[in-house]
């Protein structure tokens with residue numbers, strides 16, 4: 097891992113220092129040391145997720161699935177789409193299962209209303225309106241998105257809740273896309289990495305603590321700066337790459353080098369078919385989590401195919 101660093105002096109401390117150096121602009125900015133874009137690099141397959149959020153009708157889901165099936169997509173990319181719960185079954189029936197896997201957008205964990213230290217074997221019961229990891233497992237839904245910033249900010253999910261959800265989903269054998277990211281205020285205050293590392297630490301602690309729960313290549317981290325989600329204000333490739341490299345280094349330091357290499361780190365936040373290739377060329381950007389553009393089959397297919405630009409740039413094609 098260390099051999100692929102482009103700057104031998106790179107240390108997380110220097111990263112923090114870079115974050116804390118601020119300029120006067122009101123828009124999100126790159127790190128102060130923009131000329132030193134740090135690279136680590138994972139070994140996982142490029143992975144693109146489509147987060148359909150709370151969108152869809154029977155007719156629009158049918159049309160979207162038809163469009164996705166018709167797309168010509170490179171076979172070196174994993175693709176996961178996340179319909180609303182009610183349309184998961186329809187999407188599973190309609191999509192080419194060889195190309196597309198499905199994800200839920202959330203899963204319940206009981207601890208929030210009970211004893212936070214207790215590990216539950218069952219999360220079904222008197223939890224009106226919730227869907228459990230156990231149910232997703234039962235229905236063979238292979239993936240779940242957890243800790244999306246909309247759930248954190250609109251529904252009050254804190255780091256501990258997200259960590260417990262991840263560990264519980266892993267316990268049930270689900271693959272997880274766990275979202276992390278800073279608000280504009282946090283970035284402006286130079287707290288980007290502090291915020292992200294706290295989010296990651298909450299996941300690591302719960303996974304470590306939970307029997308039969310593990311990282312492996314089944315946990316994907318989606319770096320989604322909140323200021324870039326649904327705003328059209330995409331992070332620059334350098335901004336994304338530097339945070340991704342820092343996340344990978346955090347995994348080396350706090351989990352293991354093996355997990356760091358195997359973990360796919362997606363970028364999410366206003367990715368579209370026009371900016372995806374520039375982002376994908378960076379070595380630590382292992383794919384994307386896409387919101388708005390995932391509702392357009394042609395655009396989403398083009399984003400999936402930015403895997404080719406990624407593999408070429410990192411010398412794996």
Ligand code: PEP
Pocket residue numbers: 147320324325326327328364365366367385386387388389
């Ligand atoms: C998201 O919600 O995960 C997301 C990245 O949204 P958008 O692509 O619309 O910014």
